[in-house]
Amino acid sequence: MFALPKGADLHVHLSGCGRGEDWVRCGEAVxxxxxxxxxxxxxxxxxxTAFFDEIVPTLTPWRKHPEVILSVLELYLHRALRENVGYAEILTGPFGYRTADAAVPVDYMVRRYRQILRRAQWGVRVHLLVNVARNAADVEDRLRRSAEFAARHDDLWRGVQLSGVEEGDADLVRLRDVYDGLxxxxxxxxxAVHAGESSSAPNAVRTALSLPVTRIGHALGGAAYAEALRRGRVTVESSPISNVMLGYVRxxxxHPLPSLLRSGVPVCLCTDNPGVWGAQLTDEFFVAVQFLHVTWSEVVEMTVRSIEAAFCVPEEKRVRLAAHVTAIERFVMVMEQWxxxxAEPPVxxxxxxxxxHLAVPQG
Structure with a gap:
C-alpha cells in the first residue's frame, strides 16, 4: 500500500496535518x-469532543502562526511525496493568522503560500480550498468573502469547503440560497461540504445534495442516498480512520465504505486530519483492504475517482488521469516482480x- 500510486488526497485540513512533535518543533523554531x-x-x-473542545483550541496559537503553519505544510508535502500521493487539495485560507505582535495581512499569506508551493522539489501538485466554519456566527459573510477571494486567486485556491461540528442540518438549509447565488x-x-459525519445529523447528506456541491466529506449515511449521489455525480470523501478515531463509527x-462503493457511489479516500493521530494516506488504504475487505479493483477505482473529483482545470485533470493510469499499470508489473x-519492494x-493501531512493524 505504501508504494501504491494513490492519486489525490482531496480532503486534508492543513491545521490537522501536523503531528504533536511537528507543532512543538516548528513552534520552538519561532x-x-x-x-x-x-x-x-x-x-x-x-x-x-476531545478533538473539537480540547485539541483544536489548544492548537490555536500554533496553527494560527504564519511560519508554523507553513512549516507544517512543508512537512505534509515531504510525507505525501514519499508515499506516492501525486496531487492534494488542502483546506486552508489566508485569513486570521497572527504573530505575537500583530495580525498578518492576507496578501502576505498569499505570497508565502505561493513561494512554498512553487518549489519544484516537492513532486506533489497542490491546490488549496478556503475552509469555512459552519458554526461561525457570520458564516454567510465568510462564505461570500471566501468565494470572492478564491475567484481572485483561482490559480492556487480552487474552491470552498464548509466544515465544523454538525448539529442537525438546519445550517445547510439556511445556507442553500447563499450557495446557489455564489x-x-x-x-x-x-x-464541497462536510455532511453526515455525525449521527446527530441523519438528514445532512440529503440536505447537502440540494446544494450545488460535487463533493461531500464523510457522508456516513450516504448509502441511503446512493441513487442521488450517483445521479448527481457527487463524490464522497471518505476517511475511515478519522471516523473511528473521533467516535463517529465504533x-x-x-464503517460504511464498502456499502458506498458497492452501491456505485463515487468514493475517494482522504486523510482529513492525519497529523492529529499520526496517520498517512497509506493507512487509509491499509484499513480499507485489511479490515473492510475492499478489493483491488475498488482500490484502483478510488484512486481514479480522487483525480476525477479534483477541482483542478479540465486539461490538468485529463493529463493527471492519463499519467495515473500508466502509473497503476507500471505498479502492477513491478508488484508481480516483488x-x-x-525485485525488492521499497521499505x-x-x-x-x-x-x-495496525500492528505494522517498523522497518
Whole structure:
C-alpha cells in the first residue's frame, strides 16, 4: 500500500496535518513556548469532543502562526511525496493568522503560500480550498468573502469547503440560497461540504445534495442516498480512520465504505486530519483492504475517482488521469516482480498511527 500510486488526497485540513512533535518543533523554531507533544494529539479512539473542545483550541496559537503553519505544510508535502500521493487539495485560507505582535495581512499569506508551493522539489501538485466554519456566527459573510477571494486567486485556491461540528442540518438549509447565488456568480470554483459525519445529523447528506456541491466529506449515511449521489455525480470523501478515531463509527468493520462503493457511489479516500493521530494516506488504504475487505479493483477505482473529483482545470485533470493510469499499470508489473522475488519492494515508512493501531512493524 505504501508504494501504491494513490492519486489525490482531496480532503486534508492543513491545521490537522501536523503531528504533536511537528507543532512543538516548528513552534520552538519561532520562539513559541514549548509543550508536550501528546497534548496536541489523539492517540486512541474517543468522543469527537476531545478533538473539537480540547485539541483544536489548544492548537490555536500554533496553527494560527504564519511560519508554523507553513512549516507544517512543508512537512505534509515531504510525507505525501514519499508515499506516492501525486496531487492534494488542502483546506486552508489566508485569513486570521497572527504573530505575537500583530495580525498578518492576507496578501502576505498569499505570497508565502505561493513561494512554498512553487518549489519544484516537492513532486506533489497542490491546490488549496478556503475552509469555512459552519458554526461561525457570520458564516454567510465568510462564505461570500471566501468565494470572492478564491475567484481572485483561482490559480492556487480552487474552491470552498464548509466544515465544523454538525448539529442537525438546519445550517445547510439556511445556507442553500447563499450557495446557489455564489455558485452562479463563481461557476469555475469547486464546492464541497462536510455532511453526515455525525449521527446527530441523519438528514445532512440529503440536505447537502440540494446544494450545488460535487463533493461531500464523510457522508456516513450516504448509502441511503446512493441513487442521488450517483445521479448527481457527487463524490464522497471518505476517511475511515478519522471516523473511528473521533467516535463517529465504533470500529473499522462497521464503517460504511464498502456499502458506498458497492452501491456505485463515487468514493475517494482522504486523510482529513492525519497529523492529529499520526496517520498517512497509506493507512487509509491499509484499513480499507485489511479490515473492510475492499478489493483491488475498488482500490484502483478510488484512486481514479480522487483525480476525477479534483477541482483542478479540465486539461490538468485529463493529463493527471492519463499519467495515473500508466502509473497503476507500471505498479502492477513491478508488484508481480516483488511477488516472485525478482525485485525488492521499497521499505515503507511506517506512521505512528500504524505502529499503535495496525500492528505494522517498523522497518
Amino acid at each position: 520562539g513559541m513556548p514549548g509543550t508536550r507533544a501528546e497534548r496536541l494529539e489523539i492517540r486512541r479512539p474517543g468522543p469527537a 455558485a452562479l456568480r463563481f461557476p469555475k470554483l469547486g464546492w 470500529s473499522w468493520e462497521e 511477488v516472485v522475488g525478482a 515503507p515508512v511506517v506512521s505512528p498511527f500504524a505502529l499503535r
